[in-house]
Amino acid sequence: MELIFELSSPGRGAHAQHPPVAADLSVVPSALRRASPPKLPEVSELQAVRHYTQLSRRNFSIDTHFYPLGSCTMKYNPRACNRLAMLPEFLGRHPLAPESHSQGYLACLYELQEMLREVTGMAAVSLTPMAGAQGEFAGVAMIRAYHRARGDEARREILVPDAAHGTNPATATMLGYVAREIPTNAQGDVDIEKLKAAVGPQTAGIMLTNPSTLGVFERRIKEIAGIVHAAGGLLYYDGANLNAILGKVRPGDMGFDVIHMNLHKTFSTPHGGGGPGAGAVGFSERLKPFMPIPIVGKAETRSDNGSSPAFPESRIPGPESRRYRWLTEKDLPQTIGRLSAFMGNAGVLLRAYVYARMLGREGMHRVAEFATLNANYLQARLKAAGYDLAFPTRRASHEFIVTLKKQKQELDLTATDVAKRLLDHGYHAPTVYFPLLVPECLLIEPTETEDLQTLDAFVEAMISIWNEARTDMSKLKGAPWTLPVRRLDDVRCARQLDLRWTPG
């Protein structure tokens, strides 16, 4: 396919899209003005439309393909969420608009805070972090602020199970902690004896994912909470993916003190390619003074008849036009501060709000039920087809792991071979080589939004790959055959990526 610059010919353009405007350039200081026009491709409107449409069709996306990417939930993004988040009243709102002009927008964010608070069982929620990793940073910064406020400066370690997402030890390190690894046992649970040996007066907290990134639910979570709390540490819940427990089990009830959740995974806002996200944080009563700002507070009115507001500091009677307001440093002097301009990704938060409202209480349960049903169905069918499970005695949560350790030794079949061949069958590959604990692994997450036909067709593709590994290995080693590029050099792609085009 040609580059759009190669389609360019002098004088062509898409004038219908751009009626000339007589701009008054005198308002732009001369130092900021271009000396010569930018070197843009000169193409017709039709050329531009075809070019970008063709490019977009070379992508894998949830809108075009089944995308069973473990750990990074890729579920369907309902169009209604886009439609409502893009109402002109939201899009046209200036971020510095006064509160009295923003009551509708603030009400949406307040209700989102409340829904997330309730579904996680925490005392309050802040929406300001713009990614899961930033939510982790906020949560661990609150743990640090809590210990510091008590003059407890000796706590230098954060415990992280070896199954954890890489962002967990990275977060602990960024906040100046030593990340201390806790091993997992053969069933995929935290090794309790090793945990007991590791906790002490140096423990600031533990970062846990439950269900873990191994796809299994940590059964002794209450015991773990007891051990860490007894040593004076706090519990951090990596809630990037709540799909398996949404509306069923609450991290607050498991004993966690602080949690982040990826609205761009569980709450179905579009992501991928490093796109915008939201890593809302929830926290227990004792961490509330340190929460990141701003958050939305609600002033009490007579119609609120006694329901307890999440933020008692916002009990300021006021006129209806000032019912919702930003709470800032003035309200929360011990806050860890601001993490984003204004308050996070407005468009992402609005989509998540609409999604949560559309689900309602009943729908949240059903997300967890269908996410786990789909994962367990796929797990059982792949097992019957001959694939080895990393934890064959455990039920899947929202995801599960297939390992090709044996097939690698016997046939030289690797996780990469399966992943690349799946592309030829029209499926985005599952996550491969993560978690690091399991050799030649595929971490598969179907999500609740896929139907039985899609899951069955995926199993058929996996069976055909299984058979090819025994009859014609070259089909697998050379895959993908149907895409614009064959197998790339992964290391050079990452280390020497060169996407710049310069005129010849």
Ligand SMILES: *Cc1c(COP(=O)(O)O)cnc(C)c1O
């Ligand atoms: C995706 C993910 C994260 C990080 O979220 P980002 O939004 O990519 O920063 C952290 N933990 C787990 C378990 C995840 O799946």
